[in-house]
Amino acid sequence: xSGSINTKKPLNTSLPRAMRERIxxxxxxDGQEWPCTVVSVAGAIVxxxxxxxxxxxxxxxxxxxxxxxxxxxPIRAGDQGVAMAATARLGGVTGxxxxxxxxxxxxxxxxxxxxxxxxxxxxxxxxDAVVIxxxxxxxxxxxxGASEIIVDTNQVKITQGDVTVEITGGVVTxxxxxxxxxxxxxxxxxxxxxxxxxTISGNLSVGVNAAVAGAVSCATMACVGLGxxxxxxxxxxxxxxxxxxxxxxxxxxxxxxxxSGGVV
Amino acid sequence: xxxxxxRITKPGTxxxxxxxxxxxxxxxxxxxxxxFEFDIPAYSYGDPAGNVYLKLSGVNYTDIRQANxxxxxxxxxxxxxxxxxPLANPAQAGVLFRGTIFQAWGNWQGNQTSLExxxxxxxxxxxxxxxxxxxxxxxxxxxxxxxxxxxxxxxGVTVSGSYSSDLVYPEDQPFAYxxxxxxxxxxxxxxxxxxxxxxxxxxxxxxxxxGFLLFDGTSPPGAKEISFLDLIGQPxxxxxxxxxxxxxxxxxxxxxxxxxxxxxxxVINTGASFSRFxxxxxxQGSFMIKAIRHLGNSRQNSATAWVSVIDxxxxxxxxxxx
Numbered sequence: 317x318s319g320s321i322n323t324k325k326p327l328n329t330s331l332p333r334a335m336r337e338r339i340x341x342x343x344x345x346d347g348q349e350w351p352c353t354v355v356s357v358a359g360a361i362v363x364x365x366x367x368x369x370x371x372x373x374x375x376x377x378x379x380x381x382x383x384x385x386x387x388x389x390p391i392r393a394g395d396q397g398v399a400m401a402a403t404a405r406l407g408g409v410t411g412x413x414x415x416x417x418x419x420x421x422x423x424x425x426x427x428x429x430x431x432x433x434x435x436x437x438x439x440x441x442x443x444d445a446v447v448i449x450x451x452x453x454x455x456x457x458x459x460x461g462a463s464e465i466i467v468d469t470n471q472v473k474i475t476q477g478d479v480t481v482e483i484t485g486g487v488v489t490x491x492x493x494x495x496x497x498x499x500x501x502x503x504x505x506x507x508x509x510x511x512x513x514x515t516i517s518g519n520l521s522v523g524v525n526a527a528v529a530g531a532v533s534c535a536t537m538a539c540v541g542l543g544x545x546x547x548x549x550x551x552x553x554x555x556x557x558x559x560x561x562x563x564x565x566x567x568x569x570x571x572x573x574x575x576s577g578g579v580v
Numbered sequence: 581x582x583x584x585x586x587r588i589t590k591p592g593t594x595x596x597x598x599x600x601x602x603x604x605x606x607x608x609x610x611x612x613x614x615x616f617e618f619d620i621p622a623y624s625y626g627d628p629a630g631n632v633y634l635k636l637s638g639v640n641y642t643d644i645r646q647a648n649x650x651x652x653x654x655x656x657x658x659x660x661x662x663x664x665x666p667l668a669n670p671a672q673a674g675v676l677f678r679g680t681i682f683q684a685w686g687n688w689q690g691n692q693t694s695l696e697x698x699x700x701x702x703x704x705x706x707x708x709x710x711x712x713x714x715x716x717x718x719x720x721x722x723x724x725x726x727x728x729x730x731x732x733x734x735x736g737v738t739v740s741g742s743y744s745s746d747l748v749y750p751e752d753q754p755f756a757y758x759x760x761x762x763x764x765x766x767x768x769x770x771x772x773x774x775x776x777x778x779x780x781x782x783x784x785x786x787x788x789x790x791g792f793l794l795f796d797g798t799s800p801p802g803a804k805e806i807s808f809l810d811l812i813g814q815p816x817x818x819x820x821x822x823x824x825x826x827x828x829x830x831x832x833x834x835x836x837x838x839x840x841x842x843x844x845x846x847v848i849n850t851g852a853s854f855s856r857f858x859x860x861x862x863x864q865g866s867f868m869i870k871a872i873r874h875l876g877n878s879r880q881n882s883a884t885a886w887v888s889v890i891d892x893x894x895x896x897x898x899x900x901x902x
Contacts, residue, residue, distance in 0.1 A: 320635075320687070320694075320696070321633070321635075321696055324685050324687070324696070325683065325685070325696075325698070334630075337705060337706060340706040341706065341758075341759060341761050341762050341765075344706065344757065344758055344759075344762050345757075345762050345765055345766055348756070370756075371711075372709070372711035372713055372756070373711070373713065374713055374756050375713055375714060375715040375754040375755070375756065376715070376754070377752075377754045378752060405749075405750075405751060405753075406751075407750055407751030408750075412718075412751045412752065413718065413749075413750040413751025413752075414750050414751075415750055418773045420769055420770065420773040421766070421769065422753060422770075423716065423753040423754060423755035423766055423770075424755055424756065424757065424762075424766070425753075425754040425755050425756055426751075426752070426753040426754060426755065
């Protein structure tokens with residue numbers, strides 16, 4: 317009919333527009349995967365706000381971080397990423413809800429997961445290495461806490477049971493019942509203080525001084541190799557210039573009666 | 581007599597851009613009123629049915645000039661029956677639709693002019709979204725969250741009705757939808773997941789001239805009685821669980837209302853023919869209105885040219901499962 321809707325707004329032009337609108341409706345009913353920024357963190361759960369241009373105020377969303385229980389990321393407020401959407405609610409597996417998820421789409425911001433993203437502005441540390449870097453370093457530990465490695469701003473500490481190796485404040489402290497060093501040779505540039513017993517089954521060579529605060533005593537002292545001392549005091553008497561009581565002595569093949577003479 | 585008016589106003593104001601009416605200034609019917617044709621669907625947004633189509637024939641030339649751009653203007657359509665004919669009930673007349681003109685175009689060929697309008701309620705489109713964003717929290721009743729979201733998107737709007745108090749979600753459900761169709765689709769699907777009873781109709785939003793109505797059949801309003809004399813033809817099934825009947829144009833019936841079908845006519849037919857069945861309605865009992873389609877042509881002399889076609893849920897919807 318001339319002049320009617322059939323000529324001015326025919327169905328074959330209106331229908332594609334209507335279909336397009338319905339398709340766009342459907343796409344917006346689906347979960348929306350928008351860029352976002354972390355507002356706050358509570359364990360493995362974050363509150364995010366969306367970085368999309370909208371004339372409306374979008375709600376903040378509480379959602380889990382995309383991470384495993386075994387490798388946890390140090391997500392902080394201000395970190396940026398993208399919200400990825402599941403097609404069923406996630407509360408049953410994240411603890412934010414309960415029960416089995418029905419096979420039904422959650423609200424379009426109701427099944428989201430925060431996924432952190434890389435940023436061009438980041439500096440390159442080592443492109444060929446796995447880099448674990450965080451404000452407080454990192455922790456590697458077993459579920460039962462028996463073994464742990466901590467790298468933080470103050471220390472590097474390795475713990476296994478009651479044994480610890482701790483590097484902090486310029487001091488390396490090894491706390492263990494038994495320490496074994498298997499090495500062809502070891503070098504200590506500086507003083508060595510042994511507060512307990514020291515047993516040396518090989519040679520002992522001291523380039524400078526050796527000081528033992530406690531007593532050195534043994535039933536039998538054997539030195540298979542050479543022993544060399546700058547000065548030696550035995551029983552309060554300097555080895556050089558010590559005297560012997562009267563008796564019979566031998567100097568080489570010569571028998572000496574009474575005084576033996578000084579050390580030469 | 582068939583009564584109508586179409587009032588077009590500047591967006592957000594009461595400045596009248598155009599007024600077409602069947603009323604004389606004294607309220608009587610103007611027999612020379614312009615021919616008015618319309619197709620006005622009213623529905624729940626979870627199951628949208630399209631836009632409103634209006635056509636006014638014989639409009640003034642100035643009404644369809646370039647300067648008279650009615651696109652995006654606000655519009656109110658009133659319809660029903662005015663006093664006059666014996667069965668006319670002016671109390672059933674009222675506002676059929678209130679919304680916005682989406683597309684307006686005139687026709688001027690020879691000495692014939694007409695104005696055609698496609699209108700929609702302020703339900704949002706993807707191009708012109710509404711702010712249906714809210715954080716429906718764990719344990720919060722759905723009806724409360726929906727009412728809040730609607731009041732944010734439509735400040736000052738009246739939201740009436742309610743949903744079952746069982747409609748709570750086990751975790752937070754923040755959302756940001758652009759249109760009522762998107763929002764309602766989500767609500768409808770989610771409510772049916774929470775209350776999976778087969779007879780449960782789901783959480784619905786409908787818009788009527790008074791504002792928004794929330795309903796899911798669990799708190800049905802009082803039934804309105806349909807007079808046998810209002811019916812045009814007999815009610816029939818049109819779909820699984822859906823009954824349809826047709827009445828003279830009625831603005832007093834809204835989606836979400838409950839109607840009671842008449843038991844019979846106040847006339848008695850006698851004789852051995854089937855005519856004795858004509859004093860009974862084919863359906864009896866109460867039904868909740870699912871959708872309405874108002875159809876009319878003010879100058880067509882058939883009874884079917886000024887009607888409301890009403891789809892109803894065939895049974896009173898079930899209460900919740902808990």
